[in-house]
Each structure stands twice: as structure tokens, then as C-alpha cells.
Amino acid sequence: MNENITTKQGLSSGLSSEKARIFLEKYGPNILPKKKSDPWWKKLLKEFSDLMVVILIFASLLSFFLGEKIDGSIILAIVFLNAGIGFFQEWKSEKTLEALQKMVSPEATVIRDGVEQKIEAKNLVPGDLIVIREGDRIPADGKVVEVGDLKVEESALTGEPYPVEKEKDAPVFLGTAVVFGSARVLITETGAKTKFGLIAHLTLNTRSAESPLQKEIADIGIFVGKIAVAIVAVIFLLDYFWKGSKVVESFLFSISVAVAAVPEGLPATITIALALGVQRLAKNKAVVKKLSSVETLGATTVICSDKTGTITRNEMTVREGYFSDGVSASWEGIGWNSIGHITMSGLPKSSHASSLSVVLEIGMHCNEAIISPAGDAGVFSIIGDPTEAAILIAAEKFRNQSPGFPREVAEPTKKYPFDSSRKMMSVLAGNGKDGNVLYSKGAPEMILPNATHFFDGEKEAVMTPEKRAEFLAHVSELSEKALRVLAFAKKNIGGDVPKTPKEAEHSLVFYGLLGMIDPPRAEVPEAVEAAHSAGVRIIIITGDNPKTAEAISREVGIIREDEPRIITGDEMRAMSDGELTMMLYETVNGPKKGAKKYRDILFARSAPEDKMRIVSLLQEKGEIVAVTGDGVNDAPALKKANIGVTMGIAGTEVSKEAASMILLDDSFATIVFAIREGRIIYENLKKFIFFLFSGNMSELMVILAVLCFSIPNPFTAVLILVVNLGTDALPAIALSFEKGEKEIMNIPPRAPDARILNKQFILRIFRTGLLLTASVLAVVLWSLMNSGWSYGEGISEFEYEKLRSLAFATLVLSQLFVAFSVRHFRHSALHGLTDNLFLFFSLGVSLAIVLAVIYIPLLQVVFKTSALTGKEMAMVVYLSSLTLWIEEIRKFLLSRKLMKVETT
Numbered sequence: 001m002n003e004n005i006t007t008k009q010g011l012s013s014g015l016s017s018e019k020a021r022i023f024l025e026k027y028g029p030n031i032l033p034k035k036k037s038d039p040w041w042k043k044l045l046k047e048f049s050d051l052m053v054v055i056l057i058f059a060s061l062l063s064f065f066l067g068e069k070i071d072g073s074i075i076l077a078i079v080f081l082n083a084g085i086g087f088f089q090e091w092k093s094e095k096t097l098e099a100l101q102k103m104v105s106p107e108a109t110v111i112r113d114g115v116e117q118k119i120e121a122k123n124l125v126p127g128d129l130i131v132i133r134e135g136d137r138i139p140a141d142g143k144v145v146e147v148g149d150l151k152v153e154e155s156a157l158t159g160e161p162y163p164v165e166k167e168k169d170a171p172v173f174l175g176t177a178v179v180f181g182s183a184r185v186l187i188t189e190t191g192a193k194t195k196f197g198l199i200a201h202l203t204l205n206t207r208s209a210e211s212p213l214q215k216e217i218a219d220i221g222i223f224v225g226k227i228a229v230a231i232v233a234v235i236f237l238l239d240y241f242w243k244g245s246k247v248v249e250s251f252l253f254s255i256s257v258a259v260a261a262v263p264e265g266l267p268a269t270i271t272i273a274l275a276l277g278v279q280r281l282a283k284n285k286a287v288v289k290k291l292s293s294v295e296t297l298g299a300t301t302v303i304c305s306d307k308t309g310t311i312t313r314n315e316m317t318v319r320e321g322y323f324s325d326g327v328s329a330s331w332e333g334i335g336w337n338s339i340g341h342i343t344m345s346g347l348p349k350s351s352h353a354s355s356l357s358v359v360l361e362i363g364m365h366c367n368e369a370i371i372s373p374a375g376d377a378g379v380f381s382i383i384g385d386p387t388e389a390a391i392l393i394a395a396e397k398f399r400n401q402s403p404g405f406p407r408e409v410a411e412p413t414k415k416y417p418f419d420s421s422r423k424m425m426s427v428l429a430g431n432g433k434d435g436n437v438l439y440s441k442g443a444p445e446m447i448l449p450n451a452t453h454f455f456d457g458e459k460e461a462v463m464t465p466e467k468r469a470e471f472l473a474h475v476s477e478l479s480e481k482a483l484r485v486l487a488f489a490k491k492n493i494g495g496d497v498p499k500t501p502k503e504a505e506h507s508l509v510f511y512g513l514l515g516m517i518d519p520p521r522a523e524v525p526e527a528v529e530a531a532h533s534a535g536v537r538i539i540i541i542t543g544d545n546p547k548t549a550e551a552i553s554r555e556v557g558i559i560r561e562d563e564p565r566i567i568t569g570d571e572m573r574a575m576s577d578g579e580l581t582m583m584l585y586e587t588v589n590g591p592k593k594g595a596k597k598y599r600d601i602l603f604a605r606s607a608p609e610d611k612m613r614i615v616s617l618l619q620e621k622g623e624i625v626a627v628t629g630d631g632v633n634d635a636p637a638l639k640k641a642n643i644g645v646t647m648g649i650a651g652t653e654v655s656k657e658a659a660s661m662i663l664l665d666d667s668f669a670t671i672v673f674a675i676r677e678g679r680i681i682y683e684n685l686k687k688f689i690f691f692l693f694s695g696n697m698s699e700l701m702v703i704l705a706v707l708c709f710s711i712p713n714p715f716t717a718v719l720i721l722v723v724n725l726g727t728d729a730l731p732a733i734a735l736s737f738e739k740g741e742k743e744i745m746n747i748p749p750r751a752p753d754a755r756i757l758n759k760q761f762i763l764r765i766f767r768t769g770l771l772l773t774a775s776v777l778a779v780v781l782w783s784l785m786n787s788g789w790s791y792g793e794g795i796s797e798f799e800y801e802k803l804r805s806l807a808f809a810t811l812v813l814s815q816l817f818v819a820f821s822v823r824h825f826r827h828s829a830l831h832g833l834t835d836n837l838f839l840f841f842s843l844g845v846s847l848a849i850v851l852a853v854i855y856i857p858l859l860q861v862v863f864k865t866s867a868l869t870g871k872e873m874a875m876v877v878y879l880s881s882l883t884l885w886i887e888e889i890r891k892f893l894l895s896r897k898l899m900k901v902e903t904t
């Protein structure tokens with residue numbers, strides 16, 4: 001342990017910021033040593049280890065050796081260009097993931113200069129006093145100095161999955177998780193000096209696992225590669241034996257054809273498209289930790305969302321109260337402002353302590369929130385749970401009307417912290433000698449059954465079943481108004497200090513109810529509508545009361561039917577998996593005539609285990625499930641879900657680790673936005689796959705055709721390399737910037753097992769590939785006819801140069817037209833022309849390369865081409881644009897419903 005921190009002096013106010021700064025310099029940041037990543041030059045070298053690149057380098061060396069210096073240099077230049085692009089793409093996606101990691105960097109709650117504050121965990125120093133609560137990942141090694149029933153799960157260190165109880169003075173370790181309770185901890189070691197730092201080489205990094213799509217493409221790459229080898233062999237034989245070319249020429253030629261056939265740039269382009277998507281999502285407050293999640297998002301079929309904070313704003317205001325002495329009250333005002341009148345009715349005549357003031361006192365005892373005046377009169381800023389802060393504001397309003405009401409309550413001597421299964425919390429106050437008092441607050445369904453008495457205004461009266469039913473009726477009444485209802489109780493327990501919540505929380509005396517509003521977020525109804533029209537089901541799974549949850553869900557449009565299925569946690573636990581699945585898939589008549597839809601369903605008063613069960617059952621039915629959760633107990637469900645979503649603001653560190661997406665604004669609307677982006681990214685992937693595959697196919701088919709039919713071959717090895725590695729790469733990347741079509745959220749989610757290269761898609765690629773082939777062959781034949789060629793004859797070098805220019809220009813231009821046309825699968829390519837200026841830029845660059853190869857004299861020598869006349873250029877444009885016009889006609893017929901919609 002560090003010598004500086006054993007002193008008790010100043011412990012409760014923590015370190016001063018000045019001391020913390022000095023310690024940070026002395027001990028360094030609280031980070032684990034990272035595995036060193038490769039230096040940039042090693043990464044660049046890796047780009048040259050690709051088999052295709054090795055073959056090309058070999059081909060270039062061979063060309064030099066045989067005196068073909070120009071060919072050799074071009075191939076080499078292309079190899080370097082290709083490696084440069086690959087290197088850039090990788091660097092860019094790595095940077096994106098790194099930036100994301102920074103956005104989700106862990107935080108710690110520290111007390112410095114006597115003030116509780118959140119700081120980045122990496123700035124913790126030995127000597128810091130921190131506060132840990134349920135759901136926190138312990139940010140460094142330390143010693144417990146003050147404890148409220150702390151349980152820590154240390155499996156990260158010990159492999160033992162059971163929570164360990166921690167008493168005062170017990171050590172706690174970095175990387176372990178608080179699963180229950182809270183404590184103050186004095187930090188003893190940070191960073192590499194911690195137990196975790198010493199023994200583990202693990203870092204809690206975000207990973208970039210390969211997505212199913214990336215795997216599919218890699219598989220396709222291998223498959224195409226094998227075919228390419230076969231084709232190369234055939235072409236080599238045809239060129240060498242049939243045509244009688246020189247062996248080296250045939251070799252170079254067949255290698256360049258292999259390059260044409262293999263979509264070697266595809267995996268890198270997919271990675272960059274996913275990385276760009278991740279970046280766009282992050283800008284819009286959805287941080288995705290793995291590239292592959294972007295793709296899964298687009299296929300989401302069900303969102304299981306909680307309510308508080310996600311659908312609602314988590315800005316609680318106490319609105320109404322009903323108290324055990326028959327008094328009811330309503331609070332005016334909104335949010336964290338203590339200006340607001342309280343109107344009370346049914347006030348008792350005598351001036352004894354009313355249940356209302358006791359309820360507020362209980363609320364102050366059972367409270368970890370801190371409110372402090374901020375700026376304008378009456379306005380407060382809050383730290384902690386908004387539910388608890390709302391009670392403090394309600395008490396503040398009461399104090400304004402009844403100045404005698406206490407400002408502070410005694411510090412608790414023991415805490416029984418809130419947990420979402422028990423749905424209540426209690427604290428013990430008093431010195432034991434005069435008697436301890438237990439204060440409890442929580443869900444009425446939990447407090448009322450445990451209350452044996454209630455305060456009737458004068459004495460503690462026995463709680464009869466009738467009286468309990470009467471109080472529960474008031475709970476319903478408040479809940480139906482969409483209020484979140486809490487119940488308050490206390491009891492005197494002499495000198496006892498019950499060990500567990502179970503031992504403590506019974507035989508309570510009930511004092512009353514408070515109902516608070518938590519208005520829905522303004523953006524949610526629109527997002528709900530978008531999700532519904534996109535065929536995505538929304539199921540609310542909340543810990544709150546069924547009536548409150550139903551009222552809010554109705555308000556935002558999640559529940560639309562008169563008789564939705566509402567299931568409480570208790571009811572659900574009494575059902576078998578089969579019964580529950582049946583409930584989940586119950587249907588009712590849909591909005592369209594004759595159509596069936598799933599009945600709206602809502603789970604209330606549910607516990608985290610229930611969430612996990614629902615997710616599993618939905619997944620068994622093949623759904624792709626996005627699930628929200630913010631507590632430590634939500635971690636298993638978040639991991640199990642296809643997309644685990646947690647909250648940037650309200651989420652615990654443990655849930656942030658388990659989730660695959662973090663919503664920086666906690667809003668449901670951001671999930672729907674992310675699904676939309678996921679769909680757009682997937683469509684864009686399809687667009688450039690379509691573009692690259694149809695182009696590659698046409699190159700292969702043209703070459704096979706000219707060789708088979710003994711037509712003069714318009715392509716040289718280097719020209720083919722220029723097409724593939726020079727003019728293709730940029731438009732493919734640019735297509736991943738497309739903004740998406742407006743229908744993207746009007747179609748049902750794609751089938752989870754759908755492959756990108758399905759039969760229909762392959763057929764479409766084939767169709768376009770054939771059209772491109774036909775255009776190039778047409779220009780070749782046109783040129784040959786013009787030069788008076790007759791079948792079986794050779795042509796002069798001059799005529800070859802013309803032929804090359806024409807064929808090369810037609811091939812590249814027609815591919816560029818495909819890139820332009822495929823911008824939209826369903827709409828005219830002219831739609832939203834300014835949406836993706838990068839595409840125009842990339843098309844411009846590729847066009848400039850074509851013109852340079854044809855018109856710049858030096859390059860004419862290099863590439864053995866010649867300038868085209870205006871008439872010839874017009875022919876090139878006419879033939880290569882055919883694909884665009886045919887597609888435009890198809891899309892026009894589609895828009896007039898004259899053609900069947902093709903699912904692309």
C-alpha cells in the first residue's frame with residue numbers, strides 16, 4: 001500500500017484536486033498496460049503479404065526482367081496504389097474504433113475537495129476516496145472504509161461467479177463488479193500496480209469481431225478465387241496455344257484477368273463501410289462497440305425496451321399524494337424547480353404530525369440523491385436517481401409552505417439498498433439505545449403486503465385486508481394517470497440491527513403514496529411510428545406498475561389496442577415457456593382488412609431475469625432482438641440479445657461492458673435511428689457489391705468471348721489492372737455514403753438468415769454484367785467493322801490502339817454508369833442528386849483517369865492507346881449508358897406499379 005494514503009486525516013472529504021494532480025504525476029494514470037499495436041510500417045508491409053499482391057509483384061519483376069519496363073512499372077505502381085488504399089482503409093477503421101473506445105471510457109465517482117463528482121477512471125490516484133454502487137465496475141484496488149451491505153462479484157479475478165460480501169476494511173479489486181449495495185473505498189493502487197494489472201494481460205477492450213457478412217464475403221472471395229485459378233488456366237491455354245501469344249505475355253495477361261475476377265478490394269471496402277456507419281451512428285448518439293453490430297441492427301425484428309428514461313425523460317416531478325390519514329395533496333410546478341404550491345384536501349382538524357410530512361421525511365431518509373441550488377431562485381441541479389431527487393424537491397416545496405419542516409435528517413446507520421427484484425429500499429437510523437427506526441420506500445405492491453399497520457392520523461392502526469385494498473385502489477387511481485407511484489413506510493425496531501433486507505422489511509407501518517410524472521420524451525412517438533411501419537415490434541419490459549406502464553405506452557403509441565396483453569412478473573413466472581411463447585405470438589386483426597398482427601404486449605413489474613427469459617423465447621422463434629437495460633442484473637440479457645443496448649447516462653459500468661450499443665442520450669428514438677442506419681448501411685453494401693461484381697463479371701466475359709471467338713483482344717494486362725485497381729475503388733467506397741431511400745423504414749426487416757448473394761441478387765448482377773459485356777463487345781465489333789476487318793484476320797497496331805481505347809473507355813464508363821444507377825435500387829438515379837457529392841467526385845476521378853489514358857500522349861505510349869474522335873466518344877457514351885436507361889425504365893415501371901417489386 002502507498003505510504004501517503006494510510007492517514008485518516010481528511011478522509012471524508014477525499015483528496016484535494018491539487019493533491020490529486022500531484023499524485024497523478026507521481027503514480028501515472030490508472031490504466032492497464034496495453035498490448036502494443038504494430039507500428040505503421042509493419043501494417044503497411046502486411047498489405048503486401050496478400051497472395052494477389054505477391055503474384056502481381058512477381059509479374060512486375062518478370063516484366064522488368066524481360067525488358068518490359070513500362071508494364072513492369074505500371075503493375076508496380078498499381079500494387080503500391082492498392083496497398084496505399086488498403087492501408088488507409090484499415091487505418092481509418094482502426095481510428096474509428098479507437099475513438100469509440102474513448103467515448104465509452106469508464107468513469108468513477110470520486111470525492112475530491114469534499115464534493116462527490118464523476119471523473120474518468122483513468123484519472124484516479126492512490127489516496128482517492130471513491131463511492132461505489134450497484135452496477136459499478138471497481139475502477140482500482142482499494143480498501144472499504146464505509147459500507148452499506150456490499151456484495152462484489154470477483155469472477156474477473158477469481159473465476160468464481162458468486163458474489164462475495166465485503167465488510168469494512170476488506171480489500172476490493174480493479175475489474176470486479178458491485179452487484180449489491182454501496183460503499184466508500186480508499187484507493188490503494190492504480191493501473192499496472194493493481195492485482196488485475198499484475199496478473200492479467202487482458203484489457204477490457206472493444207473488439208472488432210468479423211461480422212456474418214464479412215465472413216460471407218470472405219467465403220465468396222475464396223470461392224471466386226478458386227474459379228479464378230481455373231479461368232486463368234483456361235485463358236492462359238487459350239491465349240498461348242490457340243492464339244499463339246508469347247508465353248510471358250500469356251502469363252501476364254492471365255494473371256491480370258485473375259485480378260479482374262477476384263473482388264480483392266471487397267473485404268476492405270466492407271470494413272470501411274461499416275466503420276463509416278459506426279462513425280455516423282456515434283455522431284447521432286449511438287455508440288456501437290463492434291463493427292458487426294451495425295449489420296445486425298439493420299435486421300432487428302423486435303425491440304424490448306424498458307420505460308423509465310428510455311421512453312420517458314427520467315425527469316420526475318411529484319404530482320399527487322395520498323396519505324394514510326386520508327389526506328390527499330397535489331403539487332404544482334415541474335422538474336428541478338422548488339417553486340410550486342401544494343394543495344391539500346381532507347386535512348385533519350388536530351395539529352398532529354401529518355402522514356404527509358412523515359412520508360416526506362421517510363423520502364429524505366431513503367435518499368442518496370443530492371440537490372443543490374443552481375442559478376435562478378428555486379432551481380436545483382441534481383446528482384443521483386431522479387426518483388429520489390424528485391422527493392427532495394417535493395419536500396423543498398413543502399418546506400416553503402411549512403417552514404418548520406426539517407431541512408436534514410440523521411445519517412443512516414445501515415442501508416438496505418434498492419434492487420430491481422425487491423423493488424424497494426430501506427435505511428436504519430438512530431443510535432440503537434433509544435431505538436432504531438427503519439425507513440422504507442418502494443413499489444406499493446412490495447410495501448403494502450409487508451405493512452401490518454398504518455398511521456390513521458392519531459395512532460398506528462391494524463392494516464385490515466379492506467384497508468389494504470383501499471390503499472391499492474388509490475395506487476391504481478394514481479397509476480392510471482401515468483404517475484409512477486411509490487409507497488412509504490417505517491417502523492421502530494428497538495436496538496436490533498437486522499442483517500438482511502428480508503429480516504428488516506416486514507411488519508411495516510404504512511404512511512402514504514406519492515405519484516410522480518415522468519413525461520414521455522418528445523421524440524418517441526415519431527420513432528415508435530417509424531419502428532412500427534418498418535415491421536419492428538416493440539415490447540415494453542418494465543419494472544414499473546402495469547397501469548403506469550400502459551398509460552405511458554398508450555401515450556407514445558406503443559400500445560394501440562383497447563385490450564392489450566399486460567403481464568406482470570408474477571404472472572409470467574407462473575407460466576410455462578410454451579404458454580409464454582403463445583402469449584408473445586397471439587394475433588389480432590391488423591389495421592388492414594383481413595391482415596393479422598401480433599397483439600400488443602407489455603410486461604410490467606418484471607425483474608431482470610424475466611427480461612432474459614423473454615429474449616431467449618423470442619430468439620428461439622428466430623427473432624433478432626434488441627434489448628435495453630441499465631442495471632447490473634441486466635448484463636446477462638444484454639449479452640444474450642443480438643443487440644444489447646444500454647444507457648450512456650443512466651447505465652451502470654457493468655451494463656456498458658455487456659452491451660453492444662450505448663445510447664449517449666438514453667433515448668428510444670436513438671435505437672430506431674440506429675436500426676434505420678443499419679438498414680441503410682446494409683443496402684449500401686449491396687450497392688457496391690452489385691457494382692463490383694457486375695463489373696468484374698463483364699471483364700471476364702469480354703475476355704473469354706474474344707479469346708473463344710478469335711476476335712482481336714482489346715485488353716492488355718495493364719489496362720485490366722487500371723480498371724480494377726484504379727477506376728473501381730473510389731466509386732465503391734463512395735456508394736457507402738448514400739443516404740438511403742425513403743422506403744427503407746417502410747419495408748419489413750430482412751430475414752435473419754438472408755444471404756446478401758441470394759438467387760435473385762445474383763441474377764440481377766448477372767443481368768447487368770451481361771449488358772456491360774454486350775456494350776463492350778458491340779463497341780469492339782463496331783470498331784473492327786469500321787476498320788474493314790473480316791473474321792479470322794489480324795489487325796494493325798494502329799487499329800489495336802483504337803480498339804483498346806474504345807473498349808477500355810466503354811468498359812470503365814459503363815461501370816461508372818452502373819455505380820450511378822445503383823445509387824437507388826427502387827428510385828430514379830436522378831433522385832437526390834446532391835445527397836452524395838462524394839460519388840460524383842469519385843466518378844469524376846475515374847473519368848479523368850479514362851480520359852488521361854486515352855488523350856495524354858505520354859500515357860498513350862505507356863498504355864498503347866490512341867485518341868478517340870468526337871463520333872467515337874459519342875458511341876462510347878451511348879453504348880455504356882444503355883445500362884442506366886434500361887434501369888431507369890425498370891424503375892419507372894416499378895413506380896407505376898407496372899412491374900413486380902423485386903426484393904433486392
Ligand code: ATP
Pocket residue numbers: 306307308309385387388418420423424425441442443444485486541542543544545
Ligand atoms: P424501467 O424498468 O422501465 O426502467 P423502473 O425504473 O420502474 O422502470 P426499476 O428501476 O426496476 O424499474 O424499478 C422498479 C420499481 O421499484 C419502480 O417502479 C418503483 O416502484 C421502485 N423504485 C424505483 N426506484 C426506486 C428507489 N430509488 N427507491 C425505492 N423504490 C424504487
